[in-house]
Amino acid sequence: MQRQVEAYNAHDLDALMLTYAESAQQFEHPSQLLASGSAAIRERFATRFQEPNLHAHLINRIVSGNLVIDHEKVTRTFPEGPGTLELVAIYEVLAGKITRAWFTPGSKTLAVKS
Numbered sequence: 001m002q003r004q005v006e007a008y009n010a011h012d013l014d015a016l017m018l019t020y021a022e023s024a025q026q027f028e029h030p031s032q033l034l035a036s037g038s039a040a041i042r043e044r045f046a047t048r049f050q051e052p053n054l055h056a057h058l059i060n061r062i063v064s065g066n067l068v069i070d071h072e073k074v075t076r077t078f079p080e081g082p083g084t085l086e087l088v089a090i091y092e093v094l095a096g097k098i099t100r101a102w103f104t105p106g107s108k109t110l111a112v113k114s
Contacts, residue, residue, distance in 0.1 A: 001068045001091060003060070004098065008056055013048040017042055021097040029104040035062070052076040056087075066093050083110035 007015035020041055026034040048054060055075045062069040068091040075084050086106030091098050104110045 001070070001093070004091075005056055005058055005070075008045075008054075011054065013042065013045055013049060015054045016045055019098055021094070024097070024099050026100070026101045026103065029088075029102040034103070053077055053082055068093060069092065078108065078110070081110050081113070083108060087108075 001019075004019040007013075007019065017038060019111060020038060022038050023036075024038065024041060025036045026044070028034055034065060035044045041090045042058050054077075057073045057075070058070060059073060060071040070087075070091070071089045072089060073084050073111050076082070078085075085108045088104040088105075088106065090102040092100040
């Protein structure tokens with residue numbers, strides 16, 4: 001999972017995709033499908049990587065069997081401007097690859113304009 005965070009923060013799409021299974025799925029928790037299959041996931045990340053300030057700061061990680069739960073603070077550029085978003089991500093990992101991921105967005109804070 002650390003390789004996934006590092007590739008995300010480096011905006012390295014190829015390295016990031018190596019952490020996902022070909023048939024992986026991403027959901028907004030609990031069940032809203034965001035992307036299914038590596039092509040759709042790649043497209044989703046390619047769009048996100050266009051944000052120059054995109055960065056995930058890992059606050060806490062819990063590993064339980066084949067589940068990894070990350071609490072992150074993500075810096076992004078939202079339609080209304082730059083800011084941060086708290087996020088809980090739950091990853092199901094099989095054979096060293098992410099097979100399913102669920103994202104639960106928390107509070108969003110916009111940067112203070114000076």
